[in-house]
Amino acid sequence: MSSNRENLTLYNAHFIDGLVRAGVESAVISPGSRSTPMALLLAEHPEIKVYIQVDERSAAFFALGLAKASGKPAALLCTSGTAAANYLPAVTEAKNARIPLIVMTSDRPHELRDAGAPQTIDQNRLYGTHVKWFAEMALPDAEESMLRYVRIAAAKAVHAAKQSPAGPVHLNFPFREPLLPDYDGVFDRLETEGLPSVYLGEGVKVLPPQEIQTMADRLKGKSRGIIVCGEQQSKGFEKAVVELAEKLGYPILADPLSGLRSGGVHSPVIIDSYDAFLRNESLKQQASFEVVLRFGAMPVSKALTQFISKHAAAIHCVIDSGGGWRDPVGAATHMLAADESSFCRALSSCLDQPREESSWLKSWIQVNQTARAAMRSIEEHEELDEGKLFYEVLKRLPDGSALFVGNSMPIRDLDSFFFEDERSIRLLANRGANGIDGLVSSALGAAAIVPPLYLIIGDLSFFHDLNGLLAAKLNDLNITIIVMNNNGGGIFSYLPQASEEKHFEQLFGTPADLNFAHAAKLYGAAYEKVSDLDSLDKSMAKAETAKGPLIIEAITDRAENVIVHRRLWEKVSREVSELTAGDQFWT
């Protein structure tokens, strides 16, 4: 019979070996006692990169960022009790955003549960419906059958987490004291012969050819169609969808997270300023469509959502390899669980040459050019308002960099001011549940994978995950964080309650009066304050060589921000109205 220490050591070592063989390359660990065996063995494995973050909430978002940027599952480890509960926000985001996470929580053994023992909560199915798989693991045991079991459990966890739609899985490990494994050099002496090492594969969902042909035949007769692309993860999608759009003569309304506004694919069919011009009511009437093909998550633009929802199109087709029901407007006529790229290619091959002289498509391109030019007029603003600042930062991002944006205002400003671009800039955000939490950590996790990385974030959101900055220090990471500090919740100024003075500042504006120069000092970050284009130039130049975190703070104004945005939208509206006047434009 094996000794307790041997059980502890081999069981956990084989689990970790199983994770590594299944493709896990990184783990984020928060300090704790109950997790000691797994923590020491993770740190010991030569092929696992270990990151440390004390705050488990931030740790989980950091792992989310690693997995999002790498496309590979990241592991998480914490001790028992509320530590595990702190993972929930990132777990829900990962579930909704389809990010693979292997969540490992350590727990008291069974005899110490529901018995008043310290640091013990019910960790069984702690994340409820928000994980794809949960397993209550066996106690450490070095019997061969149990080593087989634990290696397979690791493979199973990764297989479940990665399969489309990807997401988090949760394994709860009971550990009994003593907790110290014989870790030193264990992976050099680990005997794996005869033990399972399972190759993991996953096919893509492809519709039967006759279904594709039927769809192609129906689309041939319909010239007034649009394609809408949100965030998606299908390989080769950008090229495939542009080819399809060109053949159909349909514009692609491309969300900033679709991957279409930047990088290798360029085409005039990519429409990037729809959020501005779809606020024009008469244009929305005139541009009524018969067909919409939708790929990926719902775009951030509310104007686009309303445009889509107001039309009872003959064909409203949602294509999702993850098989989700992505139709908040309740307008879908076809719900297709199929790989997006394969679908585009298959449909393209059923179509003839590109629809000739599509005036419909030309109209969209013209409107987009007009709207984009009007939006770009922000360049002439003398004041460094929030929109202008956003625009100027975007202009200065180096080719090959990554940009993570916060929720609430930043993602909307990105939508407004990130126009189709020659540079290859990877755009990232947490749009699973759109929380304002965990963004510093998510961005830092991504920065570990795809540097150089810039984060643009509002002050409340920055405050919410200030703790995330500790990971930069503990793990030697570089990041540039541009904080748009409008002293409170800027988005509420766009909502109906903005007209209510009573209670507004207390409940919604919540001015926190935070000077982030102090936060920078606390976490050993460099700090720059930006008040004009010169200082922005200097700060952005510093960012290119900075080591560690650099915080660039810009003070903006909530009320003015609303005015500037509304004026721009009005300008767009006027100009597209002029352009599209007359009955002939959209026909």
Added chain:
Amino acid sequence: MSSNRENLTLYNAHFIDGLVRAGVESAVISPGSRSTPMALLLAEHPEIKVYIQVDERSAAFFALGLAKASGKPAALLCTSGTAAANYLPAVTEAKNARIPLIVMTSDRPHELRDAGAPQTIDQNRLYGTHVKWFAEMALPDAEESMLRYVRIAAAKAVHAAKQSPAGPVHLNFPFREPLLPDYDGVFDRLETEGLPSVYLGEGVKVLPPQEIQTMADRLKGKSRGIIVCGEQQSKGFEKAVVELAEKLGYPILADPLSGLRSGGVHSPVIIDSYDAFLRNESLKQQASFEVVLRFGAMPVSKALTQFISKHAAAIHCVIDSGGGWRDPVGAATHMLAADESSFCRALSSCLDQPREESSWLKSWIQVNQTARAAMRSIEEHEELDEGKLFYEVLKRLPDGSALFVGNSMPIRDLDSFFFEDERSIRLLANRGANGIDGLVSSALGAAAIVPPLYLIIGDLSFFHDLNGLLAAKLNDLNITIIVMNNNGGGIFSYLPQASEEKHFEQLFGTPADLNFAHAAKLYGAAYEKVSDLDSLDKSMAKAETAKGPLIIEAITDRAENVIVHRRLWEKVSREVSELTAGDQFWT
């Protein structure tokens, strides 16, 4: 039929009126859009004190602190999505620590769920087994039957949250746009006649007299008994248990959170230094007992836990009004679901005069005095080590103040150095799940109810909930925070892995090198650094008149801290060995 706005206004107003009538006096709100109707109406109610905290995790711990200090349920409100997920750590703590919370989450209406809509997660039973009651609420509706329903739901929520064992309940409110209620002055015009207003009452569990008599008869023959008291909430318990102990001739081993070491009740039977002297193995053998009566949660002392678990006592009786199974050592012979105070009084009345000349009790008192004196020798230390600092801070706490302590080291130092005291000092901690999270917020919530309040906390724990400080600023609260900064996880230096150098600092020590002077500036707190008794005197004097948060930081040393504690315990051990030498001491 009622208008949408009327539905929204009256439904929520009646719910809040229901909460107030059921005894809710405070609500903690985090800004959000979906929660707008409830937020505005809470702010409008004249009898609800509204507190604001942007970070929902901190907000929930703040509410926990309010409820803990006041003994009354506190309400919580947030928007949809990850915001609600951030409540889980405090919810699990509240469940385990038996603190009543009314958790209100706002949600998308049904038609926007599982449909790719933004900021939408599955909030149904989001907190799983960690709440006492969950209700998915109906959509706002002003029909009389629905106003009856919603008023009763409020009463039901409070009734469920308050009943022993108290705990959190969760109500999920779907709200459909538009979200703006007609809030202004609504409570002046609210018609409640004919609508339910339910009085809530709860009895205490009392055992049948014959069961008490049987127990009394058995105890009469057993002179070697001990009483162990942990944190409990039974009214009048302190007096009742001391009377019982005096009658039985049993010592009371009183955890610092039992309420027995400070305040109105004083008695030599109260033993406060057992954690030190129960580390002496031969003493543990000699002091073997036949009876243990346990009340409240398990004490923090591991030495005590081991002492209890090593004895197969004839009677090991756990009395808990909450009916929990508080026996991690698996030694109970009697598990009694009964009100603690009533049980003590009933048992006392079945006993005759106090056991005369109980040499057993005298021995305990003598050992305790010896151990306490040895522990107090820390006063003579010249260096301001962690234990000495703790001791000196305790000495300087004003009568009538409250002290909140962090987990890991502070609660253990409290156990070591808070001796039975004439001053009335309310001792508080989060010992439900013993997390290092949420402590700043919990203490601030308590500070709003029972000022002046002092918090003693380690650096990692302070870091974990730095965001909590924003609540002091947004809600004008006073608190003194003493940070023991030993640059990392001090408790790990007491665990077996401390002897392992490889990976230790990375995984367990985690030195974060944080200078909290910057945190103080960020949150507008006053800041003092303490390095000797003079500066401690000055800082503690400032604390008595300070407005807003005051942070007092002391730099300590992890390694030295272990040495100092071990030396003290050895001194205690030597001195009690001398005292108890010979066969006659314990007989």
